[in-house]
Amino acid sequence: MAAVEKYLKPEVIRQISRLDLRAQFIVKGFMQGLHASPFHGFSVEFSEHRKYTQGDNPQDIDWLVYAKTDKYYVKKFEAETNITGYLAMDLSGSMAYRYQKELSKFEYATCIAAALCYLMVHQQDPVGLVTFGEKIIDVLPPKSKRQQIGNVLSHLARLKPRAKTDIATSLIQLAAMLRHSSLVMIFSDLLVDPEPVLAAMRRLKHGGHEVIVFHVLDQAEVDFPFDGLVELRDPETHERIQVDADGFRKDYLKAIGEFRETYKRECAKSRIDYLPLHTGMPFDKALMEYLLSRRNMG
Incomplete structure (x- = not known):
């Protein structure tokens, strides 16, 4: 994790002059940290699914996600995903x-x-x-x-x-x-x-x-x-x-x-x-x- 965390420290980022490289370093460190944490899989979940709530069609439940998480998630429709x-x-x-x-x-x-x-x-x-x-x-x-x-x-x-x-x-x-x-x-x-x-x-x-x-x-x-x-x-x-x-x-x-x-x-x-x-x-x-x-x- 130490290697990941260094990407996220301002004193490391300060040494990189180009903004595009700074941004890539930060995102890379963040995503690696996400995968190495209890939030593993979150980056996929947050973008493609939302929690099942009363009123949702049970046929929309994603059973593959349920098998991994023991929680009910429904696949978002295209109109829901983009903000x-x-x-x-x-x-x-x-x-x-x-x-x-x-x-x-x-x-x-x-x-x-x-x-x-x-x-x-x-x-x-x-x-x-x-x-x-x-x-x-x-x-x-x-x-x-x-x-x-x-x-x-x-x-x-x-x-x-x-x-x-x-x-x-x-x-x-x-x-x-x-x-x-x-x-x-x-x-x-x-x-x-x-x-x-x-x-x-x-x-x-x-x-x-x-x-x-x-x-x-x-x-x-x-x-x-x-x-x-x-x-x-x-x-x-x-x-x-x-x-x-x-x-x-x-x-x-x-x-x-x-x-x-x-x-x-x-x-x-x-x-x-x-x-x-x-x-x-x-x-x-x-x-x-x-x-x-x-x-x-x-």
């Missing part, structure tokens, strides 16, 4: 933050998005890309053809976080733009007032869309590894303040914990999948969240 996914990338200036030599928040998010693009196209699910700052900046329409991987990855590789952000306005725009039920995967550090953002996420959910929030923070933003007098700079306003890190740490950690807890609690109420991540975490947790969400849509 349209949108990778929604926050281009706010704060996403460029990195502490020391780690992946920036944006690079980390881009690696996950690229890997998800591979997984979706592999399942013949259409996937598109939306970038936003103060409003939606660019849209790459969803497609399921193999060349879409190249389209999405080359676009992701050219992106640079630069804009001020208005996440709520951008998500409301996205909700108005989507015509069919879709899976919306949001990548952001969410470093704004949570209330309008949560309201916009609820609007997406009420529009019939599944929503996964990949809340990406830098590991330093979560752990606050600073000592003594430090200068903090707002990446969007460029405002600078000096703080005594030792005196500030306790209040900071309490505030960041409450901030994440607010999103966790409110998203749970609205049946929105919320995944708190930081740039030191292996990538498999994020990919598993996608698989579980996708499976639930069946």
Whole structure:
């Protein structure tokens, strides 16, 4: 398993410069880990079957799967299996933050998005890309053809976080733009007032869309590894303040914990999948969240 896990570590991925190779490494490590875990067979199950529920025709039960799992699954019909996914990338200036030599928040998010693009196209699910700052900046329409991987990855590789952000306005725009039920995967550090953002996420959910929030923070933003007098700079306003890190740490950690807890609690109420991540975490947790969400849509 150690060889598999290395593919999923940000510090290993950071040494690979090309995004397509980064994505392939992550997916390879993830799929190998899946097969070497209690989830063996899950990668087939989640894509082609769903659990038998009352009202299903018993003739649709897949007895081969039952023989392996002792559980009743029915084969999904073509119309059930395909979902349209949108990778929604926050281009706010704060996403460029990195502490020391780690992946920036944006690079980390881009690696996950690229890997998800591979997984979706592999399942013949259409996937598109939306970038936003103060409003939606660019849209790459969803497609399921193999060349879409190249389209999405080359676009992701050219992106640079630069804009001020208005996440709520951008998500409301996205909700108005989507015509069919879709899976919306949001990548952001969410470093704004949570209330309008949560309201916009609820609007997406009420529009019939599944929503996964990949809340990406830098590991330093979560752990606050600073000592003594430090200068903090707002990446969007460029405002600078000096703080005594030792005196500030306790209040900071309490505030960041409450901030994440607010999103966790409110998203749970609205049946929105919320995944708190930081740039030191292996990538498999994020990919598993996608698989579980996708499976639930069946």
